Amino acid sequence: MAGVEALRTVDLHKRFGGIRALDGVSISIRDGEFVGLIGPNGSGKTTLFNVISGIYRPDKGDVYLYGEKVTGLPPHELYRLGLVRGFQVPRLWHRMTVVENDATAARDRKGSGPLAALLRRSEWLSWERSSLAKRVVDVLHRLSLARVALNRASELSGGQMKLTDISRALMGEARVLLLDEPTAGVAPRLAQDLFKVLERLNREGLTIFVIEHRLEVLFNHVERVIVMHEGRVLTEGPPEKVAEDPRVLDAYLGSV
Numbered sequence: 001m002a003g004v005e006a007l008r009t010v011d012l013h014k015r016f017g018g019i020r021a022l023d024g025v026s027i028s029i030r031d032g033e034f035v036g037l038i039g040p041n042g043s044g045k046t047t048l049f050n051v052i053s054g055i056y057r058p059d060k061g062d063v064y065l066y067g068e069k070v071t072g073l074p075p076h077e078l079y080r081l082g083l084v085r086g087f088q089v090p091r092l093w094h095r096m097t098v099v100e101n102d103a104t105a106a107r108d109r110k111g112s113g114p115l116a117a118l119l120r121r122s123e124w125l126s127w128e129r130s131s132l133a134k135r136v137v138d139v140l141h142r143l144s145l146a147r148v149a150l151n152r153a154s155e156l157s158g159g160q161m162k163l164t165d166i167s168r169a170l171m172g173e174a175r176v177l178l179l180d181e182p183t184a185g186v187a188p189r190l191a192q193d194l195f196k197v198l199e200r201l202n203r204e205g206l207t208i209f210v211i212e213h214r215l216e217v218l219f220n221h222v223e224r225v226i227v228m229h230e231g232r233v234l235t236e237g238p239p240e241k242v243a244e245d246p247r248v249l250d251a252y253l254g255s256v
């Protein structure tokens with residue numbers, strides 16, 4: 001689907017009292033792209049994600065998902081349409097295993113809510129034959145989580161928790177994945193590994209838009225970087241171009 005636009009924002013504005021967190025943000029992301037969002041602290045990145053993912057309503061402007069206007073739709077509606085957000089602090093069921101966390105994130109199960117997946121013992125006895133199980137196994141392999149599939153979430157490392165959070169998003173059949181600092185709290189080597197997994201998911205067709213402070217990791221993996229400063233898009237382009245842009249350096253230094 002080359003050239004299809006996955007996500008577009010048009011002139012988004014969002015104020016908090018006197019602070020213009022978003023001051024006219026227009027961006028466009030093609031289907032299948034892997035894009036990074038950077039900018040100094042307080043430049044509006046998380047607010048942009050919150051508006052795109054339906055947590056905040058913009059004061060002005062619109063959000064489009066695959067050409068459809070979705071401004072102000074609540075997160076669960078956007079989730080149904082394929083837009084999924086991972087969180088800085090993964091939202092996991094700590095006493096459940098990785099498999100169970102993924103199973104409860106599945107959607108479109110006929111005649112059952114997510115928790116019913118756990119309650120039907122008979123189904124679990126033949127679980128390897130069910131399509132739900134196939135999906136869980138597939139997602140675990142794609143995210144290199146098969147080894148810890150039967151560990152409780154509370155026993156996972158920081159990086160594995162992030163991956164499990166992402167795996168839950170994929171159980172919802174995400175088309176566009178928003179990630180806010182996936183490597184926060186993750187050891188440097190594992191941060192590279194995590195981005196390698198993201199790169200693989202992207203090659204398989206997932207559109208990924210990621211906020212990341214570790215530029216040395218981000219720049220190795222994404223195709224394009226959007227830079228925000230004071231609630232606006234300062235510049236955008238391939239990582240090597242953005243890295244050399246003196247305005248980007250100025251924005252970071254100015255915020256120190």
Ligand SMILES: Nc1ncnc2c1ncn2[C@@H]1O[C@H](COP(=O)(O)OP(=O)(O)OP(=O)(O)O)[C@@H](O)[C@H]1O
Nearest residue numbers: 016019020021039040041042043044045046047048
């Ligand atoms: N819920 C809120 N209430 C009041 N002010 C807010 C709120 N959310 C964000 N802001 C303010 O809006 C501005 C943009 O914040 P935002 O968190 O979007 O920036 P950011 O680029 O994600 O920063 P960081 O890199 O530190 O996470 C900041 O001045 C912040 O203090």
